[in-house]
Every structure is written in structure tokens, then in C-alpha cells.
Amino acid sequence: MEIENPTVPAFLVHRAATSGETIALIQDETSISYAELDRRSRELAGRLVAAGIGKHARIALLAPNGIDWAVIAYAALRVGAVLVPLSTLLRPPELVAQLRQASISHLVASPGYRGRNYFADLESIVPGIVEETNAGRRTAALPALQAIWAADALPSLSARREIVEALAESVRPADELVILFTSGSRSAPKGVVHTHGNALRAVASGLDLRCIGRGERLYVPMPFFWTGGLSAGLLSALVAGATLLTESDPTPARTLAFLSRQRVSLFRGWPDQAARIAADPAFAATDLSSLGPASLPALLPESRRPRPGARANIFGMTETFGPYCGSRLDTDMPDDKHGSCGRPFDGIEVRILEIESGAPVEPGIQGEIALRGPNLMSGILGRLREHTFTPDGFYGTRDLGVLDDDGYLYFKGRADDMFKVSGATVYPSEVEAALRTIPSVAQAFVANVRDEEDDREVVGAAVLCRDRMELATLDRLARERLSAFKVPRRWVQLTSLDEVPMMTTGKVDKHGLQQLIAKSGVTV
């Protein structure tokens, strides 16, 4: 890393000094340079300090991607406040619950976004909250909350620049940076706590493999309020000195025009995001020649697309502040490593543990992926260390994986999702991967469902086929690919991906999927 004691304020100053003219962020047609980002975030920081925000205060930010998001976040971070990004998709009760859970003292919210009015949402759960809070009175429902500000109407009185700079210098790598809310497919949201040091090292550890260097024009269609957008987007650009491009309201057609016009050199995100854009009728006629080879394959011309599995299935989680495992994204891995997630980055140690006993297993044996190291989160909000880490510092991820003799990691699904059928363990991700190798199956989702007649657990599958298929054919093709006990007994053929129940986090709603298969499925 270019900075010895990494903190966000130190990086903002460093970028302004070394790449001041470089564009930091482009939102639609508006852009901001690193020098300007430094200036504007310092200026706003002075106003936040004057309004009572101190070091270690918890500031929630509820807004869509954009320059304002970055300026507000960096302003809070440069005076040592802890940033708590909130999802714009939260329903009102979830919003209030997360404000309470994180003991938020100051909330900055977009005045309105996609028809949402967050102030009205708050009022719907806690009547009078906005007026009471802004009159300087706290409420029993959100006892820590002291201010609710619209992102375009922040306090104007400012502290002296010297105070802001002294505060920025007081921020240390060990200080808390961010609390990121994440939810598993079944568990309640948990607040993952990262420090400046661990988060910035995590970001830096993957930059080379992710092919993000100075001058890169990076498009990441992921929200800043989740790990993907914040780590792989905003902070990756800051640490690398790259330019991040974002749209406030993307659609496939608009995004295609944006990518082309802005000469984007790297497109990273979820594969289905790239697939959706590539499926747009305008794709064929759009000039995407600026895209580098490390971009998501769906957007690359056929001739430049790597074979499936040849590039690392780059892998990470909120607890590691983004990717912790990978391989150079512009280079194929050795043939025998195809399908792997590459190797762990510096700063994260991977160990595979036997599910039942927690004992380490030999290479090649599947178990739970456990992690430790200086780039891992510092902890989970409100959770005791003894409930989070083993005495020797490992965090059990509930992800299943295999490490091979050369240290390559293979992801095998979620431990929480695995289930038993007649005593044998079934991993939904394994069954899903096998079903997707059937040529006419475009997408597959697998979960355990209760067979009411036999009163036992069976494998259920919801598949999206390019052409409608006979159940018997599906069953036969699945049997060619899977051991008998893993073959789905109950099938649903989807007509569109929209039928798949999703959570606001973008993950499949496991419970909803089970209900769908139970209700609409047909038993072989």
C-alpha cells in the first residue's frame, strides 16, 4: 500500500496530493476529481463537527449511489466517525430496527429516492420522530438518535479547518471505520464491524488480481451501502487512484450507452448483472472496445471470453470486506484449477474445518471455511468475541469449501443450506451447478422440501428452461449427472426469473423458494 498507516482520511489527503486532477467518481454526467473530493469532504466534515459529531460517533447514511454519498461518507470518516451505510431497499420497520441496533446518533437520508420518502417511513413507525429529534429531544424508540438530516440540507455552521485536520490526524488504523449490515438467507441482519486498517488492507490485497490500477475506469453496478459497492467500488478506486463510474438509476439500455460513452475499462459486479445487460437488444450495436479482459465475461466479445471456469470465481464476504480469494482476472488459471476461487489473498488465512468437530481437515476434504488474519473484520456488533471467533482467532463462515494441495479454494455452498435426505447430506449449490450443465437449463435453484405423502425431506428444484421440458427428461438428465439421492424429486419449471422469491439484499429467499416448490411443484 502507498500509505504505511492506512486510514481513509490519510488516503483522501494522499490522493489529493498525488492524483488531484484524476477523476475520482463519475455519476451519470457529473464528475468530481480527487482534489475536489478532498476539499468538499473536508468542508462538510467541519460542518458535521460543528453540529456535534465526534470521533467514534455512529452516522447512518441512507442514500443511493452518487457523488453526494461519497462526499458525506468521506466527511464523516475523516473526523473519525463510524459510518453505518443503510440499504435504500429497507422496509420502514427494518430501517428503524437497524437504527436502533447500531445506536445511530445521526442519520443522513436522501430526501427521496425511487418514490420512497424515508422521513415518512420513519414517521410511519415512530410518529413524531423527525420533529422531536430535530427539536433536540430524544425519543424512547430510538434513544441514541440526536439528529435526522436530509442529505441536501446538512447543517451549515462549520468548525475551523485546523480542528478538522487535527481530528483527521487522530484517526488510527485501529479505529472503527464502518458497520455493514448483512443478512444470511435465514438469519437476522448482523452488523459487521471493520476498522480503517483491516478494511483498507483488505481492499489493497486484491487490487492487483482484480486488475485495478491508477487510471482505471471502473464500473461497479453495486450499491455503496453494501460491501460490493463500498469495498470493490468506492474504496478500491480511492486506494488505487482509479476512477469509479456509477449511475443513479441504471437500466440495461442506459448502462450500455454509459459504458460506451465513458470508455469504461473494467466492468465488475455480479455475473447476472452483466448477463442482463448483454441480453439487451442494444448490446450488439454498442461499442464496448474499451473494456479490459478482466471485465465480466458476458460483456466481452465472444473471441475474448475465457472458457467457463478458467478465471477465478473471485470470492469474498462482508466479514472480509470484499474478496479474500482470487486469481488474476485477466489470466486463465492452470487447467487443473478451473472452477476454483483462486488462492487466499495476503492478510487472510483459510482453514477448512470438519463441520461436526471443528477439527482441521486434510487438503481435498470438504468442510466449513474458517478465516483469520489482520484483514478480517474486528467483530460483529453486539456479539461477544467468544461467540464470534474460536480461541485461536478463526471465524467460521458457514461457507463450505475445499482447499487443494496448492492452496486453491473451491466453494461448495452454504453450510446453513445443506440438508439430509435419508441420512445422506445434500448441498444445494452442488445440485444447482449440476442442473445448470443440462444444455436447456438456464438457471436452477435447489432447496429441501417436505414430502407430505412420505413425511420426509426431499430435494426440490426450481428451474428456468430455455424451452419447456418434459419432467421425465429433466429427471433422466439429472440422473446422468447426480447420485440418486441428490436428484430432485419435486420440480417447478419457471417461466421467468421474476418468479424466484428474492430478499431486499438481492439474495434468494430460501423460505420463499421452499414454499414455491412445495406449492407449485410436481413430484416425479
Next chain:
Amino acid sequence: MTQPTVDTGDALPLTLPRLLEMRARELGDAPFIVVDDDRLSYREAERSSRVLARGLIASGAGKGTHVGLLFPNGAGYVVACLAVIRIGAVAVPLSTFSKPREIAELVRNADIDILLSTKAHRSHDYPQALRTAFAELDTTGPGALWSTSAPTLRRIYFDPPPSGVHPDWTYHALQRAAQSVPDGVLDAVLDGMEADVAPSDRMVVIHTSGSTSAPKGVVHTHGALIRHIDNLNTNRRFDRTEILFSNSPWFWIGGFAYTLLGTLIAGARLVCSNAQHAAGVLDVIECERPTMVNGFAQSVAHLPSDPSYAGRDLSSIRRGNLYPILPRALQPADPGLRHGMLGMTEAGSVCLDAPNENDLPEPQRGSFGRPAPGFESRIVDAESGRVCPTGMVGELQLRSPFLMQGYLGRERHDTFDPDGWFATGDLFHVDEAGLHYFHGRAGSMIKTAGANVSPREVEAEIADITGCTAIVIGVPDADRGQRVAAVVVSSEPVDFERLQTSLRERLSSYKVPRTFLHLRQEDLPLMSSGKCDLPALKKLFDGN
């Protein structure tokens, strides 16, 4: 029963607000602390800290706020400390011995936002000291502090109000802030904030006394510290039937955790005295009739020489480690045959001890006992990094869910090894029975002509021969690298030649000091913590 983990699902409340609420409800008007004329019952502690907590909330404090405390032992300290911690803010007790420069340093390093301070104690005038510490501080009018040398510190509130200080800088301002909100609302907010305090939240930052390095802020969380102290209470049978006398200052870990928090957890009564004269301290002990006495023996060493001592009735004392004031029948014939205890800020006070108040068999002389409940220990060789076999001296390392969360501002991997072990910097060996024996600080090991000398071993021999306290150090030596040197503390002159001869009979020759210095107790260089100032001591040898 002692427990090896924080969360065991038992009835012990794992946050301070829950604990305080429970004790106030159960014990009501029973005395919690008695400090000279200052008395506070459990109910009063809850009520007074509630009033102050409401003021703090109305003034913007909450989770994440670091609040410094500058008070001597007394009701003012207890009320401030409980108020800060019960709302989920982090308490940062500061030593009342601190000089202005040290206060400025502690405030800056501990990110203190708000400072609650007494007006004066002993020779210290705190408004004056704080104005010296922070050049921008002007307490004559209203306003906040904006200082580049302490950028986080915004408010200081004095109690009692010093003369010439504007009311905005006193508790009056907190009361006024609380009055602007209806009582019912503020109480409901306080209840909510207390409910939101989690056992994993930070409770306190206690500073190390800094005998070998600059003070470090040690972070302890609610659940871990409460469980650890409850375990220690169980081991020393400290319960609500006891009255504890201890003069350990509450701003350091022994006073804060082992003594004050220990008393609250036990539901017992804590007695101490700030009296500057021995007679005043003896008055308090005689009047309050403690059953246990605990702390550093030096804190009471002067009491028996007071003229009034002979006529005092101290018969209430039944046990404890302040041997000088135990009734004669309870005094150990040979204190070296009693278990020692190892405590450190990082371990939330005691981490090695033995639930045994009797004389040990001779081979166990000098034992510090075994790891406290929930603690693992190992002895590691500094050079190889390997775990030492039984009997070999090496550095003590500890691992436990009750160890500090970390040093404030320092990353975990700089403090703990990857497996979670904390290197204490203390040298120990462990015997076959698992008992631990202290050999001094790792840095204090003297390397002379290629051999290692443990100062502690030599000090013990000198004490045995002369009956005097000795401090053994290494001083630079052109031929040997370091030369063993000894300071003998005594009011009478010491015959060093005879001492050296006696030592030669007991110790390998390389361990015998080659240089001696005689100092009277009052001439011994001390740091503000009361510990010996070793660098200053080393300088004394430069001229001799």
C-alpha cells in the same frame, strides 16, 4: 461457581446498567462505599448516577462517547463513573497524580470527548492544571473547547463548581440540559439506552501505569470484565457479608476492577480513606470495622508507626494481604510463604492467584499460584519462541475471553499473536504442580558477560539478608555489557562488603552485584504512579 466463558446463561448481569439496577433493587439503603465522610448507599449510587446520566444524555453523550474522569476515590468518582457507563459511553479514569502535560497526552490518546473533573485534590488545582494542559481553554465564559492539541475534547464539567469558572463548565450545565426535557421522556430514553448496552460493548479504558513504557489505554468490555471479577470474587469468597478496606486508587485497574467493581458485583461494602495522616486512616478503619483488607502493603506500611496505633481496635479484620495492619495473630510469620498474586491492567486485574490464604510448604515459597478461571497460560522462550518445558524460565503468555479487548488505537494483530496469546513481558517458570514463579520483567533481565541474571532473585536474597528492600538493575559496563548493580533502601547505613560476602555464599558469582548504592526511602526516585523510576535510578549510578 467460577465460569470459563463470559456467557453461561446464568443469573449474573453482564452489563453494568443491569448489574447496578439489580444491586440497587436488592440492597437499597445498604452502604456501597464509605470514603472518609463520604457515604453512598446502593440506592443513592443508582439515583445520583441516574441524575447525572440524564444530564449527559441531554448534552449529547451516548455510545461511542469517551468520557474522562478526574476524581480521587470518593462518591464523586462513583457517581460519574456509573453515569457514564450506564448510558453505554466509555469511561476513561485518569490518574489524579497526572501533571498537565500527562493529562493532555491521555486526553489526546484516549480520544476523550467530555471530561468530568473534581475541583481540587491534595495540591492539585484541576481548573488550573487543565488550562495549562490546553492553551485554548477559557473557563471564564460560556462556550466549548476547540483545541488542535486535543481535537476530540469539547466539554469539561467540574464538580463541585470552582470559583471563577463559568457555570457552563460545571455540573450545573448538565442539570440545565436535563431540565429542558420532560423527566418521563428522559427516563424512558435512559431505559432504552441502558437496554441497548451489550455485554460486548466497551465499558472502560484504564491506563497502564507506565513503569517501562508510555501509558497505554487498555479497553475492557462489560461482559468480560464483570464475569472475570465475579470469578475472582468467588475465589476470594468476597460476598455481601464483607466490608472491604482497600486504598487502591480507582483510576487504576486494581482499584477500578478488583476493588470497586468487585464490591458492586459482590454487593459488599467498600471502605477507604484519602486522609493524609495515618491517624485519619486509622480512624476510618476503626470506625467502619472492615472484615477484609486488600491492596498494596506500601499503602498502609506507615500506619503501625503512628503513635495512636497501639491503642487502636482493628479486631474486625479477619483476612487480607495488608499484613502490616492485620491483627498480630493473623500476621504470617513468613510472608514469603504466602501465595503472591499477579495482576495487570491487560488482564482486568488478577490473572494468577490461588484460593488459599494459608502458609505454603517451603518448596512453594514465592509461588504466584495458577491462572485465574478462564485463563490459559504458557511460558515461552524469548529466543526460540518455543513453549518452555516445566521449570524453565521464559515469558508468561496468557489467553482468555477475559483479557482486554485490546489497547486503544492499536490493532489486534499488533497486540495478540495469531493464536490469540498475549505476551505479558513478565518472566516466570512453572513447577510440576502448575504453580507459577515470578522472575522479573522480561526487559529487566540483566545480561552480564553472556549470562542472564534475574533481578528478582537477587533482590529476594538481599532482602533476606538485610531485611531491606532492594532494587537490582543492570548498568552499562564496558567489559561485561551490563554489570549487576543494587540499590538498598534503608534508613540506616548498610555494610556492603559484608552483604557482598553473604551473597557470594548464596548466589553464583556472576549474579552478585558489583556495585551498591544506599538510598533512604524518601530519596528513591518515583514516578507519579508511585512505582520506582528505573531510568532515574540507573542515572544515579553514572556518577558512582
